Amino acid sequence: MTAGHSRPAALDRLALDRLSAVRVDSRFKGLPPDAEGLTVAELAGQRRNLFTGGFTTPVLALSAEALEHNLALMETYTERHGLDFAPHGKTSMAPQLFQRQLERGAWGITLAVPHQVRVARAFGVPRVFLANELVDAAALRWLAAELAADPDFVFVCYVDSVRGVELMDAALLEAAGSLPAGPSSARRVDVVVELGAGEGARTGVRTEAECAAVADAVAATGTLRLVGVAGYEGEVPGADPERVLAWLRRLTTLLVDFDAAGRFTAAGADEIIVSAGGSAWFDAVATAFAEIGELSAPVRKVLRSGAYVSHDDGHYKHLTPFNRVPDEGALHPAFRLWAQVVSRPSAEQAFVNAGKRDAAYDLDLPEAQAVRDARTGEVRGAGGIAVSGLSDQHGWVRTEPEAALEVGDWLGMGLSHPCTSFDKWQLIPVATADGTVTDYVRTFF
Secondary structure (H helix, E strand, O other): OEOOOOOOOOOOHHHHHHHHOOEOOOOOOOOOHHHOOOEHHHHHHHOOEOOOOOOOOOEEEEEHHHHHHHHHHHHHHHHHOOOEEOOEOOOOOOHHHHHHHHHOOOOOEEEOOHHHHHHHHHOOOOEEEEEEEOOOHHHHHHHHHHHHHOOOOEEEEEEOOHHHHHHHHHHHHHHHOOOOOOOOOOOOEEEEEEEOOOOOOOOOEOOHHHHHHHHHHHHOOOOEEEEEEEOOHHHOOOOOHHHHHHHHHHHHHHHHHHHHOOHHHHHOOOOEEEEEOOOOOHHHHHHHHHOOOOOOOOEEEEEOOOHHHOOOOOHHHHHOHHHOOHHHOOOOOOEEEEEEEEEEEEOOEEEEOOOOOOOOOOOOOOEEEEEEOOOOOOEEEOOOEEEEEEOOOOEEEEEOOOOOOOOOOEEEEEOOOOHHHHOOOOEEEEEOOOOEEEEEEEOOO
């Protein structure tokens, strides 16, 4: 038996509307200078063209078509495989995209740190999966108040140590003393034991015996409730399909063993959660989770992939599971960074006005994809052109003899790693294939 795929309510419409009412000013890179003072809604209503509407370079744009395609594809994929989807919101930190993900069937939103949870709650996200340990006393006091104020708010986080459980318990006990009396006061915090992916991996308990000790510590508190197990298969050392699947089966075996020991029944859990899934191995997650049999309560199988929403032209282009299961579809890269050629000191060298402040560079350099001719407005391929390095505000470009590239031309670049692309832009134009900007996405990093 599996938990149902109930859809959460929409986000707080008034909070989203306030984003549209923000005035355009110098905080926002790349926007037209003559749009100063317009609201974001007014600027979107003008449907300006990205190339001729006064936008300044560098400017990052999201493809309207690719966004919609990716949102729809993962909705279909998760439904097909019986997974509940809680896409990782730390990728975009964009409430407008959270809303679209929820509209596309997401069960909730995954986040990584307390600040991100506060952003999500400010916009009314009803279910949050914190894929991290939470031992900060101030954040736990805030969480306790949030849970008490909203009986419908669902929150789950990791635990991976007895000491962490002790810190959580102490902070929540202190918080309970300051909460108003009532039916929702001092709600227990739902936790899942995080199984580490192996020696040298990131967070998580290393052995099953230690997992049991952490679960025992949770059971000894009155402030926490054990509801499942979770982990991140992307940290498996030497990850390949066999190693990843083997670790995922360790995770599901831990779940079954915990249930057989009566841990979830004793905790009063009305459903059991198992969660994994980054953006590189969600096919293996689907396989392993499909093998879980019936347990003492409905099982909610939560997939947390986040990079899919924009995908990319580098890291995830090569790692996406859809390369292994092409019959299930393909994600489309949605980002393109446009910069202008500002210097052409030699036939082999050019410089554009976008650098580390504008483009992701932690995994791969930007990929030259298109040139918009400053003389004709024609957009052509970027054959013979490659980004060779980034300074803070410049991109270093190598050009082959056949490459036609002049000062003033715009160079369109694909980016690698969505998480470090979104975080460099506070307001991102969403453009259709012909360059018409139809919307603007606000981020909160």
